[in-house]
Amino acid sequence: MKHAHAWLAVGAALPLAMGGCTPTVRVEVAPINIYAKLDADVRVRLDKEVQSAIDKNPGLF
Amino acid sequence: MTRSNTVRNGLARLAAAALLMSSSSLAVLTVTITPAQADVAASKAAIDAAKARGIVGEQGDGYLGFVSSASDPALAAALAEINAGRAAVYRDSAARAGVTPAAAGQAAAQQILARLPPGQYYKPIGGGWMKR
Numbered sequence: 068m069k070h071a072h073a074w075l076a077v078g079a080a081l082p083l084a085m086g087g088c089t090p091t092v093r094v095e096v097a098p099i100n101i102y103a104k105l106d107a108d109v110r111v112r113l114d115k116e117v118q119s120a121i122d123k124n125p126g127l128f
Numbered sequence: 129m130t131r132s133n134t135v136r137n138g139l140a141r142l143a144a145a146a147l148l149m150s151s152s153s154l155a156v157l158t159v160t161i162t163p164a165q166a167d168v169a170a171s172k173a174a175i176d177a178a179k180a181r182g183i184v185g186e187q188g189d190g191y192l193g194f195v196s197s198a199s200d201p202a203l204a205a206a207l208a209e210i211n212a213g214r215a216a217v218y219r220d221s222a223a224r225a226g227v228t229p230a231a232a233g234q235a236a237a238q239q240i241l242a243r244l245p246p247g248q249y250y251k252p253i254g255g256g257w258m259k260r
Contacts, residue, residue: 101228101230101231101234102231102234102235102238105227105231109225109226109227110235112225112226113221113222113225113227113231113232113235114235114238114239116221116224116225116232117218117221117232117235117236117239118239120217120218120220120221120236121217121236121239121240124213124217126168126169126172126213127168127172127210127213127214127217128214128236128240
């Protein structure tokens with residue numbers, strides 16, 4: 068009976084302990100793809116917007 | 129007579145107080161705006177000097193970064209200020225083009241790299257610092 072209780076306790080604690088140890092799976096999407104994967108027309112539009120933004124903010128670039 | 133005098137007096141005081149308040153808030157406004165602009169200019173100068181010395185470089189995400197670990201807190205603050213300004217610019221450009229701010233930052237990085245003077249540092253996404 069005592070043993071059963073002990074195992075119960077272990078059974079309850081195990082998932083918790085494992086949860087604490089489970090490594091966080093980081094799905095890292097290669098960030099370069101964000102720009103490269105844009106549709107060509109969107110990229111042209113974005114390039115124009117960014118170009119004018121850079122020209123308008125000489126204090127930041 | 130005395131009563132209307134008191135009322136008039138009170139009104140005059142109120143007007144004076146309002147004038148004082150508005151002028152003082154105006155003073156606060158001018159005081160807060162001017163140094164902020166001066167700050168950005170000073171930050172830009174500090175960053176340009178650090179880039180020329182190879183301490184700071186341009187990254188593939190469109191932001192500035194330290195080539196070696198940051199040692200000067202004032203320079204770190206300048207870098208953070210410029211990057212915050214760039215973040216706002218990227219948000220705006222991204223909204224206009226219908227893309228994410230990260231995409232706008234990467235698009236900017238292409239153009240920043242194109243005009244980066246030789247000898248200065250650049251770090252492509254997923255790579256290490258390289259000298260242009």
